Amino acid sequence: SSFMVKVQAFFRFIFFEKLPLTVAKNVFQKENYQNLQDIPNDYVLKSLKNYFWDLSETYSDWFALNARNAGGMVIFIDNSSKAGIISNGISGPSTGLPVTIIFTNPVVINGKISGNVRMFFASDFTLGNFGDSDGLIMFMSNGEMKIKAAIKNGFLSSDKNIIIANQAFYGQAQVKGNFETKGTIHYSDAVLKAPGFTVPKGMN
Numbered sequence: 728s729s730f731m732v733k734v735q736a737f738f739r740f741i742f743f744e745k746l747p748l749t750v751a752k753n754v755f756q757k758e759n760y761q762n763l764q765d766i767p768n769d770y771v772l773k774s775l776k777n778y779f780w781d782l783s784e785t786y787s788d789w790f791a792l793n794a795r796n797a798g799g800m801v802i803f804i805d806n807s808s809k810a811g812i813i814s815n816g817i818s819g820p821s822t823g824l825p826v827t828i829i830f831t832n833p834v835v836i837n838g839k840i841s842g843n844v845r846m847f848f849a850s851d852f853t854l855g856n857f858g859d860s861d862g863l864i865m866f867m868s869n870g871e872m873k874i875k876a877a878i879k880n881g882f883l884s885s886d887k888n889i890i891i892a893n894q895a896f897y898g899q900a901q902v903k904g905n906f907e908t909k910g911t912i913h914y915s916d917a918v919l920k921a922p923g924f925t926v927p928k929g930m931n
Contacts, residue, residue, distance in 0.1 A: 748886045748903045750869050754927050755831050755849040760803050772797040772826075783808035791816045795842060799824035799923060807832050814838030819862060824923035833870060840864060840876075845924060848872075856892065863918050864898075867926065877910075882918040884926070 753759050763779035772778060774796040782804060791814065794802065798820040806812075810833050819826045819842030826844055833851040839858035844865070846852075851870035854860070859877040866872060867884040874883070874891045881898035883889055889900055891908035897915045900906060918924050 748884060748901060750847050750849070750867050750886070750927050754847050755829060757803055757805070760801055763801075763803060766802070772800070772802070774798075775800065777801045778803070780804045781808075782806045782812070785809070789813050789815065792818065794819050794826040794828075794844075795821065797826040798843065800826055802826065802828045804828065804830050805832075806830050806834050809834075811835040811837065814857075816841065817844065818842050819844035821862070825863065825865070825921075843921070843923070847927070851887075856894070863921050863924065865918055865924050871904075880915055880917040882924065 757763070757779065760777055763777050766778050766780040770790050771793045777800050780802060795818050812834065814836065815838060817838055817840045821842055823843065828844065828846045830846070830848050832849060834848065835853040835855065837855035837857055840854070840860045842862040844862065846866050848866070848868040848870065852866065852868045853873040854876050856875040859879060860881070861879045864878055864881045866881070869886045871887045872883060872885040872889045874896070875894065877894040878896050878898060881896060883898065883900040885902045885904070888904040889902045889906050891910055893909040895911050895913065896908065897913040898918060899914070899916060
């Protein structure tokens with residue numbers, strides 16, 4: 728059965744006014760990241776390197792991003808030219824620090840996300856149903872968030888609304904607007920307990 732939690736204005740005034748949910752603008756400004764390398768043509772990322780990816784220069788929507796060796800590093804993605812990507816896998820490290828991936832514009836990701844991955848979205852974000860997301864996953868969005876795939880260990884944050892399809896979600900979520908799900912919710916604090924899964928400065 729459908730389950731919806733509507734946050735009333737009075738409650739939002741008491742609670743969420745004290746809990747900043749907006750990811751700061753400087754997170755989405757390229758100049759704030761040092762030594763950004765162009766994304767390699769094979770999408771296999773090396774350790775100890777930060778990357779810049781202009782999606783307007785990606786000639787195929789179908790790719791596999793291998794960030795297994797990029798723990799603790801940043802991939803800054805300018806997707807102003809492309810609102811949807813199709814991937815046969817976005818893979819973060821299997822252990823240790825997560826890779827951080829930043830999107831500057833609304834995006835739909837149709838592909839499985841695995842490993843330890845932290846993602847910040849400047850606007851709306853949709854994760855398509857292309858396989859369960861396993862590993863430790865953090866999604867933080869300044870827009871509406873739609874999750875259509877199952878997530879085994881996640882932390883979700885939206886400055887607007889969160890909508891989860893008829894899937895299982897294991898983790899924690901914070902939302903300024905409405906939270907809606909047709910699936911099942913299971914508590915897990917695994918993400919926030921893991922090293923490197925911090926939130927941007929100014930947030931709780």
